[in-house]
Amino acid sequence: MKLLYGIQGTGNGHISRARTFLPEFRKHAEVDILISGHSYDCIPGEQPDYNLKGLSYAFGKNGGIDFLKSIYRLRPLRFLQDIHSLDTQKYDLVISDFEPISAWSARRAGIPSVGLSHQASFLSDLTPRPKKRSIAGEAIFSWYAPCDYPAGFHYLSYEDFIYPPVIREEIRNLRLNLHSVPQKKLYEREHATVYLPAYHESVLMKYLKNITDIDWHVFSKTADQPGTYGHIHVYPVSEDGYLNSLSSASYVLCGAGFEAPSEAIYLGIPLLVIPMRGQYEQWCNAAALQKMGVPVIEYIGDRFCRQLSNWLSTALSLRIRFPDLTGEIAENVLDRYGSVKHVRPA
Structure with missing residues (x-):
């Protein structure tokens, strides 16, 4: 065949x-x-x-x-x-x-x-x-x-x-050690892994700079090289870099695509999604996630910092072990x- x-x-x-x-x-x-x-x-x-x-x-x-x-x-x-x-x-x-x-x-x-x-x-x-x-x-x-x-x-x-x-094998392997005590800490503080490809990192940094309780690992399609700006770390999109960040992430902030939310749910990491404007499939995904108890923010605006702070203080994990x-x-x-x-x- x-x-x-x-x-x-x-x-x-x-x-x-x-x-x-x-x-x-x-x-x-x-x-x-x-x-x-x-x-x-x-x-x-x-x-x-x-x-x-x-x-x-x-x-x-x-x-x-x-x-x-x-x-x-x-x-x-x-x-x-x-x-x-x-x-x-x-x-x-x-x-x-x-x-x-x-x-x-x-x-x-x-x-x-x-x-x-x-x-x-x-x-x-x-x-x-x-x-x-x-x-x-x-x-x-x-x-x-x-x-x-x-x-x-x-x-x-x-x-x-x-x-x-x-769920790709790399993510399934991450889960084996995600909830065990790490032999060596990769990062000094708690961090959130951020993947919002429809937002430029400069737009995100405008708001994330105000939330200093944790570090932010922002994966950007437009970044040419890594950069550190206080408690914000910007990385070009790469599989190894993203997996390293995700392996010890306390939170995931991402778009309402399908794979990134699925991986966060599989790993049991508290999740917040922002669907892309004009991308109907993501709004359908957001509707499904909301029914499952995942918080959804419709857009980044004046209330975004307050919404982020509320999420960080009340975030709960949804863990589904997808076979x-x-x-x-x-x-x-x-x-x-x-x-x-x-x-x-x-």
């Missing part, structure tokens, strides 16, 4: 999930990799077979999407050309982690496709949504990277095709959909 695994390159969560799933799929099939997008900071430990522009957005500096930069990067004709030129006929199955070129090419060629992503969970009406639904946001869930068969991930199993979050079902899910996907006959559209 030959598979094409399409990975969305906006953010690192899709890449992280692929790194976990690729070895499982390769136990049973030959796998080619396609990555599209431009906002990821790490790649699966190998070169992809296809590295395409795709469709993705650019992070802003004050909590939202940089629409001008996103539009500037948009290449609709190139996107359509990539769909038509990608030869999916040579594959038995296409697996897409919300990657649009592989998904649309499979649909065009009549190749069965599986949506193996967090976004696939929103194809169920039972997954939480914010009070005000977005028509455009719901359409993106259905049509950005369409699939024949969804296999989604969410904090809770709202429907039978929705699985628990995929590792990666091998089981990979086998289920191949058993159920790997033998589906190709049906070329009329």
Whole structure:
């Protein structure tokens, strides 16, 4: 059996999930990799077979999407050309982690496709949504990277095709020593690990400088090198640096993406999330997290310092030991959909 695994390159969560799933799929099939997008900071430990522009957005500096930069990067004709030129006929199955070129090419060629992503969970009406639904946001869930068969991930199993979050091995290993007495303290004081890629570090520092009870480890997409500013430490985004900080963090402050909150919940670290403006998926995640008891701040403004102080003084941990079902899910996907006959559209 030959598979094409399409990975969305906006953010690192899709890449992280692929790194976990690729070895499982390769136990049973030959796998080619396609990555599209431009906002990821790490790649699966190998070169992809296809590295395409795709469709993705650019992070802003004050909590939202940089629409001008996103539009500037948009290449609709190139996107359509990539769909038509990608030869999916040579594959038995296409697996897409919300990657649009592989998904649309499979649909065009009549190749069965599986949506193996967090976004696939929103194809169920039972997954939480914010009070005000977005028509455009719901359409993106259905049509950005369409699939024949969804296999989604969410904090809770709202429907039978929705699985628990995929927790990477590095995080599972962290948990082994997280609650034991460390032999050597990495950091002098308690600290919060901060990952808010839609905010520039200068915006965050404006507020964090006023909260001096703990240190703040801010991981920034725009920082070129580490810098220390009193009790605030700014780091470029890197896997090792983030894991080192997270291993002894007392708190996590992050966006309402899927992977970072899932990892904090798995580790039992008190969590506060701020969803990106204009990113409907994050507002859906925030609605789910709020129902689970995780505090949510809608935006950073004049009340932010007070909100942070209140959170630090009352923060409670939510710990869920998400099981590792990666091998089981990979086998289920191949058993159920790997033998589906190709049906070329009329």
